[in-house]
Amino acid sequence: MKFSLEKLKRMLIVDDTEAIRHILQNMFRIEAGFAVGTAASGAIALDMLSKNKYDILLIDLDMPIMSGIELYQRIKDKYPDIVERVIFMSAGNPNASTRHFLVKTRQPFLLKPFTVAELLKCI
Template structure:
């Protein structure tokens, strides 16, 4: 699984990357903001995006909306990481089918639970698609 970690805070990126490595994910790429993430998405195929919500240039919300509206990337699961309780933005992202939320600070078990849930949902979707063929 190739994972893109997007956060403007270097320490938070490194924490997430180290957690992912502890979970056995080795193919991890980092971006310093949403703008850099979009450039990486244009040249690389990712299986998951973990993005901070509040970032300069392009926010996590705008990054997520861009991913969802793009024909080539719309399928990529996105987990939004945030330290704020902004109910209006959270509600908007849920309506737009965000794949998960993680509230900072979080631990390894929380990250694992989110990724495991995504993989379970994807496996169920694949099974359903195969049964209808």
């Protein structure tokens, strides 16, 4: 996924851990100049996507109720024009089925913690 950084300015961070959302929001707002929205769940993310446009979606794979994989599938169905801008993240190494999903979709994956520079390499 390679896009012009000048055009990518709106990011949605989806993570069930409030501290992670807060840290990432500040990190990308301050260090990279992004306008950052946050969602605590897949359901909230889908609601936000219905009301706002985002250039990058940073989604935690390991969330309760709706996993990052399930959220990706819903985004793919409802918003196919932005599905290629999804970047996944996780605090732990993915299991075999998640690794298979990542290979199949060819979406970038970052292991937490990561830096702004590491994310920008995915764009």
